[in-house]
Amino acid sequence: MSSLDRSHDPARSSWVVSARAHADFPIQNLPFASLKQEGLRGGLAVAIGDDVLDLSMAIAAGWGHGLGEPVRTALAATQLNALASRPADEWREVRLALSDALSDPAWADRLRPALKPARSVTFQLPFHIHDYTDFYASLHHATNVGAMFRPDNPLLPNYKWVPIGYHGRSSSIVVSDVPVRRPQGQVKAPDADAPTFGASRSLDYELELGLFLGGRNALGEPVTAARASSRIFGFCLLNDWSARDVQSWEYQPLGPFLAKNFATTISPWVVTTDALAPFHVAPPPRPSGDPLPLPYLQVPDDWTLAIELEVLLATAAMRGRGDAPARVSQVDFATAMYWTPSQLVTHHGSNGCNLSPGDLFGTGTISGPTPDSRGCLLERTRRGSEPWVLPDGETRRFLEDGDRVIMRAHARHAGAVSIGFGDCTGVVLAAS
């Protein structure tokens, strides 16, 4: 999966001038999204610099003849499920054909009409997401949160053996920029006799990566560790909005439910596994004394990703003044995670659960060891006890109405051209 080809060549550059030295979308990236089009069913696009290339228009302009009819049909679809249903080597052929055309000036005149400024388009979900699973794969996050919810028992005995996950709600996944309404819910203060129902007072974000799956395994046919990597089509940013007061009262014994299923935001762009090949790094060694993974979770040639993520916040006051968003935290993916992407896929499929194209996995909140690398406010402010002070003097324990949360991520590695994920944002609306 990690073999490099000319699409990864750091010397390659695009005739789309804005793509040169673009922070997120140089020609070495080429992530996919789905455009929403007024009165039309929408269609797939690829990011190149400040523009997006409409794939249906590109095909109509003659691009993609070498790809074969099934792939061209998949690229003319509204969302990515059909492409992700094709064999993984066809995903790479599409990427290579895009890279070749967007770097070859001979294609410029034909493809320029299929380019649109990214600022002029709106996005919809890149996949029809049938099933959504959220994991809990950052040891620092699990330890920090565990200490707050279970002071006497922060890290449960299964954590270092089982890649803990749970099923989430698909219907409430929205694409970046869709406002998120503060939920109402049932909450109970520790010293109260009875719970009450009302607007959550501890709304939070969770910084995660999302994995989109490709390919299929039939129900009852386990996914093996050797096959897991080939099942990951690509990655996005994911904000697992959480109402902490609802969560702490409802989550036992069956896990989070209404505290999280009111909204999950993902970035519009799917950065392909192939585009991330130059950013593969070996998983960090497990802390001394930790057990080896059981054999079924030992992934041959396993990898994780050299990705740096950050969360920024822009309050209503800041936005009113036109201030730039303030960074809340920044974290390194590879060292924050206890389980690798392929281990999450292997574990989920180990019982024969049928994983399908467009299934979405969240990694769980990505938190590092230091306060400024914690991926949610619950951890960043220690459950509100240490409010975070913004540059303008405002403070935050949890999110307030009008706050805009912005997540960003960039893959960076020696010898490779850095690529980014685009923004994953959402503004908090007052409760209904």
Next chain:
Amino acid sequence: MSSLDRSHDPARSSWVVSARAHADFPIQNLPFASLKQEGLRGGLAVAIGDDVLDLSMAIAAGWGHGLGEPVRTALAATQLNALASRPADEWREVRLALSDALSDPAWADRLRPALKPARSVTFQLPFHIHDYTDFYASLHHATNVGAMFRPDNPLLPNYKWVPIGYHGRSSSIVVSDVPVRRPQGQVKAPDADAPTFGASRSLDYELELGLFLGGRNALGEPVTAARASSRIFGFCLLNDWSARDVQSWEYQPLGPFLAKNFATTISPWVVTTDALAPFHVAPPPRPSGDPLPLPYLQVPDDWTLAIELEVLLATAAMRGRGDAPARVSQVDFATAMYWTPSQLVTHHGSNGCNLSPGDLFGTGTISGPTPDSRGCLLERTRRGSEPWVLPDGETRRFLEDGDRVIMRAHARHAGAVSIGFGDCTGVVLAAS
């Protein structure tokens, strides 16, 4: 929702002779299913006695002219999502039109060609199920299971306030009669130093009712208690297969995952909320000293259902001899449940979670107060410590390969013709 009309008249009978005094499918029932047809996309059908009425063929034969074009289009679909997207009064019009035609001998010649023996057809899922949620709404079950998983703390403090639920896996829901493969998983004996991976040794069933939803609420628009009942399109039987050894090791802190997502079986027939109107009963009073539900969960004119459910088992040896299945347990739905169907819907939608046509809710295991009314083997055999003895002398702690589990349910109430749900069955295959 509970108003009765001529379709509920106990004196009404069908020209389909097998429907008269039929235990499950008299003309007072008329449940929907989706037929699988070789080489075709399948289609909707209604049960009448020992036959099924193919709705596309019935429409082609002239039935349904009064229903309007959108409803006829919905009835010509493969699954029920389109019909459940229509207003609830149109669901009732369809039922009434079916009842009228199937009870009027003048229709017999025209509709008889659209009848097929139920034994000759195969079923597929009645809905495209986008999101599946499982609740935990039987107090006896929660208490019994809690005592086994948390002896010191069987019923958590939130239970009598929060209708506890969690998200399940949609992709692995299968229709009755699809064999279920015993899953592999990670398990750890309490006295073991480390977990191991292998075939589950404590495979179990869970007896539940499923609720299929109709109608929509936009994301961020809560479902109110007053509207909840009108969002329930119908009911089915549901077997929430569970690997207890996997569950006890993995389920903390985020709930069941691989222990349940390898398979969930539902009955092919959707018994409509309207057909169940004669079986509405008042919810039983809460035990003395229990709190009232919070105001948002107080449903006007709330109801539950007079339904008796049973689980039967046929081992491979019994089936080899042609023995009838043996009954493991029998339970009354209304008195077993702490939360009503409308309370489950209200709670799920109270935070603005968008509920869609075809969403499936499981009630959670339905267990009564006595040993022979417990809805899973975990409870029935007290985690295997009191094996259940079959009539032929075989014993069961948990399910063995080759066992066939059969669930049945019948609604019975004074003055009404009893109706049934058909069988929900599955046989256990050896692990791969």
